[in-house]
Amino acid sequence: MKITVPLLSPYYSRVLNTHIMFGIVESAMRAGAREIRVTPAGDRYEIHSEKLNWKSLLIGLKDALEEMLMTHYATGSRSKIKVSTKTMYAHLSYTVFCKGAFFDPPGNIQRYPRELEVIYQELINLIKGPITDIPDSLKSSKSLLDKKTVEVTQQLDPTVNQWISFYEYKEGGPLSNFEYALAWVGLYYYSTVHKFKRGSSRIVEVIQYQPYEDVELWELLMIKDLATKIVREGDNPWKISQEYGLLKTLLKSQLPPSLEEVPGLSKFTILAYGQENQQGKGWRIFKTLELPLLWHFVSYLKIHSLHGTTKFIETLDKLEMESKNKDKKDRENVLREVGYQLYSSVTTGNENGFYNAFRLIRRLGYFIDPKFVEAVVNYILEGGYHD
Structure with missing residues (x-):
């Protein structure tokens, strides 16, 4: 089976496509696929796996969402947040799709886990029957929660609305329920998220690992091992600088060294993006880092x-x-x-x-x-x- 990312749209940014690609890889692996190859093609990706089909992919996605949501509700708590002049309550945790991916949670912060929860429930129902293609309910960009349009968040794509204002948090264009869930899974399991203070600035920083040539499953799993699942606050080498943080992370990594026969991490480059309070609430790309060298x-x-x-x-x-x-x-x-x-x-x-x-x-x-x-x-x- 060959899957091309993006799945249902002619174009998404490479950042969003990378999150979706990793979401498919995680779902496929949980479904039992052991031979997976990812081929970059410009901003797009092709994912090859002989034993994969749509039903097994949906089963794997359900499994990943279940783990994410269980972690969210197990580690979070009902918290008070202030939106404009109003005070409201939301279940917040340090998972990447909630409080951990913001320094100031927006008013709709509780929507993200709720959106994923209804997609999870839909998957439970769908996998009970035969599946030969992406089901219509997942292809749709109409929310399963309340029929509103599912929108791309800036945590998943910092290029969304980047020209409108750095001083606003705005969500972007429509995204299918299927790609929305896959993108959050990809961010959660295959990106590193940091949250820290640097001087007088508060910063949330996402480190995304982008392959630039063909990679196999074992190489993708090295990225998963390198990535951090929970936002780290406080003592963190990345708060010193991106260059120092990357160097220190690799020095302390327990991953096997790169050899000519086993290139390991040398097929990936790094994109750092995020949110800095002194630059407003909008997300932006910070810089790219040369991981291979x-x-x-x-x-x-x-x-x-x-x-x-x-x-x-x-x-x-x-x-x-x-x-x-x-x-x-x-x-x-x-x-x-x-x-x-x-x-x-x-x-x-x-x-x-x-x-x-x-x-x-x-x-x-x-x-x-x-x-x-x-x-x-x-x-x-x-x-x-x-x-």
Whole structure:
């Protein structure tokens, strides 16, 4: 079976298509499909799986929604929120389709889980009978909740209404019930969501992993393992900067290093998008990050100097701890610069950044293992960033 994303519309943004694609992958895997291949085609995707059919896909989607909704109701609580001048109550949790994906929940925040819940109930009824195509009720963009139009949310697509105003939260054009549910599943299981303060700004940040060449199921599962299911608040390397956050995440990851025969994460690039309160309530794309080159660099270090890499991680951890001390707030700026210098060196091939980063750390009195430095030097000599 071949499925093309978008399913029911001539065009969606690549961000939304990626969430839908991951939702299909998760549903197919839960339905028992073990041979899945995803092929990017511009902003679109083709998903191939021989043993998949529409009924099994709907069964898998039902299973994923059930887990998401159970987590939402189990971990959430009835909370008071203020909308304009009115006070109302909603069941809020830190799942990505609720409070966790906002710094100020909009008035319709409770609609998202309710919308998914009625789609879940519809799936329970549909899978009792024969299914040879996407059922009409799921193809429709009329809500199963109240017949209103199902709209794309900015968490699923930051390009929605981006030219209207950064100072408003507006939802976008119509989306089918089927794609709406798939997109939330894709965001929930295959994206990383962060929520933190950076200086005086409050930020919600979504990290999406976009494949740019053919990937198999095991590679998609590595992304699922790398992604965070629940929004993380407080201590978080991503609040320092995107470059530092990505570097630290890969250094601490337990995923196997990248080899020529097993490229792992090297087929994906990263898109960071989100919401920053000093920029208004609208969502926007922050930046793209080069995952393949940085993953190859980190893999090289782990293969050639695992002990030195572990010691380097410990040094970064200590600097993060020190940055919480009011007298040592400059540590966060140092880490931000270290992240930028290392990321810049790996992605541009400018070796000076490595030495600048090490110099910054040494000035603070920290020792860098000679074996780790040797591994970095060998990486430069072997032209690792040109691979």
